[in-house]
Amino acid sequence: MYSIEQRDEQLVGTTAAIRYHCYFDRAAEHLLRVRMEVDTNGTEDVLRLVLPSWAPGSYKIRDFVAHVGNLGVRDERGRQLDVEWGAKNVVCVRPNGARTLTVEYVFYANERTVRTMHITRWRAFLFPVNCLFYVEGRMHEIHHVLLYYDRDKWQTLTTALSPVCTTNEAVVLGALNYDILADSPTEIGNHQVRRFDAWGARHEVALIAPLPLDADWLAEQCKTIVLTEGAVFGGVPYDRYVFFVYAGANLSGGLEHARCSVNMCDVAALTDPVKSKSLLALLCHEYFHVWNVKRIRPRSYGPFDYTREVYSPMLWLAEGFTSYYDDLFAYRAGFYTQEEYLDLLAREHLGKLLHVPGRHAMSVRQSSYLAWVKLYAQSPDGQNRFPSYYLKGGVLALLLDLAIIAETEGQCRLDDVVRLLWHHYNQRPSEGVSEEEVLSAIEQVSSARVREQFWQWLDSTDDPDIAAAFAPFGIEWSVRPAERTSAIEPLPRFVGVQVKSDAGRLWVASVEEGSPASRAGIATDDEIIAVGGVRVSTVDEFERAVRTMNQPVTVTASCDGKLYEAVLDVPVSHQYFLRFRPVLSDSEHRRAQRWLERSVVG
């Protein structure tokens, strides 16, 4: 039976027949040394050891085995056993009656992202799904991880695994099965840790940063998030949870786990009140995954096949709903005012979607299914070919919430759908949820009409009617040409290109299909040399030139080393607004209050 639930008390004093001894004596070289011990029953013909090729939550084949080296196998008497590779990530060993197999290898850990390992002379981030082989057919067993490091040098260990015991040589941690092990990272070093209790559970906030940033502030925000999100469900489904927060240059992204989340941000997110907002929304996002995706999960998302792509058309639920809820929770938590929240929805959700030509090329269900080769393939042409299931899925979740409130006159909302799905998980935790079950839950709290409408949005490439969705709330959706905010500032204009500067030259990073740039024949990877005869070499110079020149404007560019000129007629940019009408009817006011209420009773 698939299970990701584990309480710390379940592992204390346990033994395990699969043990990973992890040594950090070569950390300065970014190397982890692993000695994996597997007790056998003495009769197996062949044992197959498999290293995952991807990390759940990050839908891309990453071939972690590329970082494995010097692999050798011995029996308990030290005799070398033959190793045969059964596939790029599968090691086949014949025990020949051995009672314990020892598999030794090194793992090169030098990629600082939320989904990969990073070990340096100062600290180590151990993410088991990257570096620890499972034994085929024995994933359900208890697994132990023994960590050997200089505890005078590295004084702090934070982990989502459960403590088993501590010996003179090693700290021993454990997981009830391989799925839990794979999902449970550990950070060792000298980072700051803060703790708080909420909903009867322990919470740890680990702040890993090159500077002494304010961990107390961070812990306070995490506590607010836990209280805000837990209120929807009337509690939390774990005994202990860790927020790992890494701050540093060029860091971004997050990854969810059942008992922790790994979050990365720029240092400025912990020093600048405006930039902190995106970190808070990220924390809200990854934390909501405790429920949505780790537990309320599409059928194919657990038990996982770690060796190949796992497909689902349901990332609109896993990531779309979570994208809607992240900013909604940030608002409910008080990180945004009501006005800021409406502006954020208008600009960053609705307005942004309207600049994704690919929304007309593919439905959000298809883009979810193809996540492995679309969203995670990072082509500059991507936005022209598919909609992100984060962005479009989030907008559809917003419109669904509004539709349910309008249909039920505020009796129900999207929270009630999520609670039904949560109930479903608690009834059948090993099963996962089907698309049909989500649609039924929507119908149950609202009507067949809302269900039908939502299905049509999911399956279609047409734009939903945003203005109609907000009308019952007394809120007007408007798209207007930008206006001057000051007399000296030229109007922003819509070119439809992303540009980037590199080594003093300016390049086209991507082009929005159908935009003025696209119509003028400007293409990705072309070099922009001048605008209106004026040399430009930075992003700012380019934008300033476009804004101040008389229209149409001539762009001098280069493709394949040959110059060309493109004539652009660049219109004033559009701005997107959600604004309350000056006078609201009683029912409009009631619905709006319901949608934007801050305290939620689960």
Ligand SMILES: [Zn+2]
């Ligand atoms: Zn997510």
